[in-house]
Amino acid sequence: MFASFTQIKNSITHLRIGDWLVIAISSVLVVYLFQHLWSHEHAAKVQIRVGDKVHATYDLNLARHVQVTGALGEAVIHIAHGKARFAKSPCHNQYCVHQGWLNHSGQAAICLPNQISLELIGEKKPYDTLNY
Template structure:
């Protein structure tokens, strides 16, 4: 067993450690550059493939949207948004909870409704059907 550990340790060269260290640093830098931590400023509500409306998150408001199955309610409060009511059976969209970061989305597929939070700049990804 001791010989096996010695062989493994001697097999790892200084170049291996340099590549490993460079890889860890690269991952950390890319994570900081590409991961969005931007707060959202607006919520965009879609019904099917069309935009129902875009609303500021700097308000306290409930928006009632008629979907394919019935009316759903989107609540806006203190810079956050969520589906607070939906006619769908499983209520996955309601259980998604409050969204506050740009790029976050909640989708109610049976009712063909979605909401996406938008920041000052458009994130690299978009919400599509």
């Protein structure tokens, strides 16, 4: 059922130059495609939503603190150096605050109890499983 160590060793030693060439080219191709297809673009703007409506869109390069009122109360969002994050929120578990800084296009942080969300927007949409 399973190959023994000696069988595997014999299989490897019987590989020819063409086999090694195919393995090397395939490995380089996989690394190249991974870097180019899965690279994350830095975002240019942050879109803040309250409920199902867009509250505001801000440039990520201008540092500011934004206060947004949601269903539970006021949340504070920090924007600085091309990044954004929830700094304070009235929700109980603080999952949105613990999310930390967002800096790549397509990243999002959501405070469900307070109904506020952040989404970073770039020039092009990143690959997403929903796009598949």
